[in-house]
Amino acid sequence: MLRIWIVLILALAGTRTVPLSFSAEERPEWTRRGRAIWGGNLHEPLAFYRRENRMMAGVAADSLWLEDWYRKVRSDDTIRELADLGANILYVNFAKGSGDPKYEDLAGARELVARCHRRGLRTLAYIQFPCQIVESLLPGRPEARNWLARDRFGRPQFYGGSRYYRHYMCPSHPGYIDYLKGTIRKALVDYHMDGVFLDNFYYRPCYCEHCQQRFRDYLKARFPDPLTSIGVSNLDGVRIPEIDSRETLITDRLHQVWADWRVALLPGVAASLRRFVKGIDPDAAFCANICYPRMDNWHLRGTDPRRFLRLFDIAYAEASGRFPRWEKGVAVNNAQVFLMGCGGGANVLAGAWLPGSALPETAEQIELCLAEPLAFGGHVLAGIWALRMKGRKYARNEQELSDPYFTRPEIGCTWARYNRFLLTHPELYCDSTLDSPVAIYHSAASMRYDFGVAYPAFANTLQALLQARIPFTVLCSEDLVELRRYRVLLICSQRCLSNEEIVTIEHFVRRGGRLIVTGQSGLFDQARRERPDFGLKHLTGASLFDRPGRDVYRKTVGKGGTVFFTRAPELVGVNTRSATVSPAVPDSMHIVVDAVRRCLGPALKLEVQAPPSVLLVVFKTADDATVTHLVNYDNHQVLENLILSVPIGSPLRSAVPEAFSPDGPRCGTITRESPGRWRLAELKTYTCLEWR
Ligand SMILES: [Zn+2]
Known part of the structure; x- marks a missing residue:
């Protein structure tokens, strides 16, 4: 028992020393909204392209003009042109994971940083977070073998499932984190970079012995009486659940706790790395690719988007296929992460590619790609396509094959026009705040254990309100105290709500708030245990024991009121067993949209x-x-x-x-x-x- 208390005290002490969120003022000014123009991606060393030898998002790594291109995009001419176009940040090759300075082209990186600084561009050191190039790293650093992440059979895990020479590392291993800290220090101190950029900041399920032990320690600290709470008699015998990582419904109690642990672990790592970076230089930027939303169950990758958006100065939200466009009646967009970023204080870069990682080709595509971050709060204007190759499709002669892509006039001129617009109107964006009377609820427990229902319901509700031009905010469970700022709260099929959440929501309604609820919201508690009746019954007036057939309930409660749509119109046509979600607007959503409009009146x-x-x-x-x-x-x-x-x-x-x-x-x-x-x-x- 004493040991349990010691573990608990240490765990609490550990969380208290590292804050998990930072206000906008604690972020370097040059990284904040309304200020950042990203000049493209120069994060891969030449050796990596040679090794991959294939087409990579507009870079023909298998071509004989690869080296010409590599030289051109890093030349002083290109950097000067980028500065003239308004770019002020570049991310630069530094640590792809080989541990070999020649492979990483660190000499080239040093020259590039100096060139950028002469032209007024800041540089971020690219550091691959979860995986290393083991064929290069292990011979010189054999202890790295201890950091390898393991699958359930104890085998190493390949990047992307098939990159056999790039293996995932275990971020719960302190030795690996210390290694990354050494890399960060080298970038900031020895190479004079202005910040660091951690790519692929996620954590696939790992079954290494280190994770097994840490998970058991976590269980012991959190569950002093495990038999009563989670139905386990001896925690010493527990191993990490062996599950399908794309599960959309998590009911197994240990599996739930494992998801909690993973979602707590990675923000803890991020907070500790952030503190390390700021300890070296408070004005250095701490940035990452948070890989959200990739439209699958991110919790199983240890991702907590809300906390990540509070921990990173610039959050690169890589989302393949989500390049903004109008497609079959749907505005394919990145609004969700931009809006959540505004709440968290992060400046978001939507790393959105067209399907198949194709390059945008027309001025209209470039305009929309840059209009989106402006419209959603002055987030990073990013030409992630700018420094790819002109290539076979647009070159008019052999020399142009290796020219940077932005030298096409419809690309470069459009980019410059939008960059100039931001630079001449910073007052429209800098320190602006989202102004919305509506909040859409993002329930932590529902997203984690009931993803297949909670996430598509949330995403479709967002999409419906966007296309109905009703401005809204995303309100996460953790921020429920801010509820009083809003006039209308929408809870759409968020089925797992705690008693505390329900009490806060009740206060909101009694004081005059409007609550719109759909489907089975609140039928389960925060551990997804079914309640005898709807948790929100006293607010909506609807009971599971009512005669079936009624679609809508309306009720006045205190100074406010509720509307309850029993049939979950946002889920029509949704496959709740799929871990892949493409937001849509079911026709039936118009009744929810109309209800929001009625609640708002002139507040719209x-x-x-x-x-x-x-x-x-x-x-x-x-x-x-x-x-x-x-x-x-x-x-x-x-x-x-x-x-x-x-x-x-x-x-x-x-x-x-x-x-x-x-x-x-x-x-x-x-x-x-x-x-x-x-x-x-x-x-x-x-x-x-x-x-x-
Ligand atoms: Zn591990």
Whole structure:
């Protein structure tokens, strides 16, 4: 028993010394929203391309012009052009995982950093987080064998399942973390980098003996009476559950606790590395590819997006296939992570590729790719495609095969136009805050144990509100104390709610809040144990024992009220057993959207008469002006004479808008038609209106 208490005290002491979130002021100014323009990706050393010898997102590594390209994109001419285009950050090769300075081209990295600094660009050292190139690393560093992650049969794990020479390492091993810290120190101190960038910051299920022991220690600290709490009589006999890592419903009690442990472990590692970086230089940037949302069950990779967005200064959200576009009536977008980033204080870079990692080809694609981060709060303007190869498709002669991609005029000129727009209007973005009367609930327990229902319900609700132009925020369980800021709370098929969550939600409604609930929200507790009846029964008036057939319940509670849709319209057509989620808007969602509109009234400040491809986001600037951002995902056609209506009672009714757009003067021309009615001459891709 004494040992248990010691473990518990140590565990608590450990968490207290490393804070897991940081305010915007604690982040380097040059990394914050409204300031960062990412000049492309120079993170791979030449040797890595040679070794892979294939087409890699626009880089023909199997071509005979590879070395020409490598030299050109890192030349002083290119860096000068990037600076002229407005870029101010580059990430640079440093530690792909070989441990060999020649393989990593550290001499080249040193020159590149000096070149960037001369032109005013900051540099981030690329550090591959979860995997190492074992054929190069192990001969010189045999102890690294102890850090290898293991599968359930004790075998090493290959990167991506098939890269047999790149093996995952175990981030719960302190020896590996110390090794990474050495790499970080070298980048910041010896190579004068301005920050570090940890790629692939996740953690696949690992069954090494080190993880087994740490998991048992965690169990002992958390469950002094394991028989009663989790049905295990002797924790010394426990091993990590051997499960399918793409499970969408987690009911096995030990499996649940293992998911909790993994989701706690990786933010702990991030917090400790952040403290290490800031200890070397408080102005150094701590950045990572958080690989969220990749539309599968991220908890099983140890990812906690909410905490990651609070721990990293720039969060690169790599999402293959989510390049913004209008496709079959759906705005494919990265709004979710941008909006969650605003709440967490992170500046988000949407690392979104077209399907098949194809390069964007038209000016319209480039515009939309840059309009999106602007519209959702002035996040990183990133040309992740900019320094790839012009290649076979666009070269007009042999020399041009190896030219950087941004030298195509439709790419470079469009990029420059958007960069200049941000640089000349920083006041629209810097220190702005999301202004939304609606919150969509993101329940931690539901996402973790009930992913197959909770996540598609959440994602489809987001998509429906986006396309209905109702501005919203994502509210996570951990931030429930902020609920009083909102007028409407939407809880869509978040089935696992704790008693504490339900009490807070009840206070919100009694004080005048509006609650919209769907499906089986609250039927289970935070450990996914079924309640005798709906946990929100006293608020919605709906019981599981009512006669079936009723679709909607409405109830007044205190000064507020509730609407309950029994059938979960957001889940129509969803396969809840799939770990892959593509957001959609089921037709039946219109009843939920209408209910939100009715609850809002004039709190919905602005109505735009436009097709659903036009999204609306509302921010407040640092000096309290309202900025309404319009972005058109179907931008092949210019929309003319867009009517904007400000309802009576809206705080914008007496304000006058000024329009700004990087798409030309007509897209920035707005005229008053009548009281509360304005006409925007044109909307191509992006226009924002500042109301004063
Ligand atoms: Zn391990």
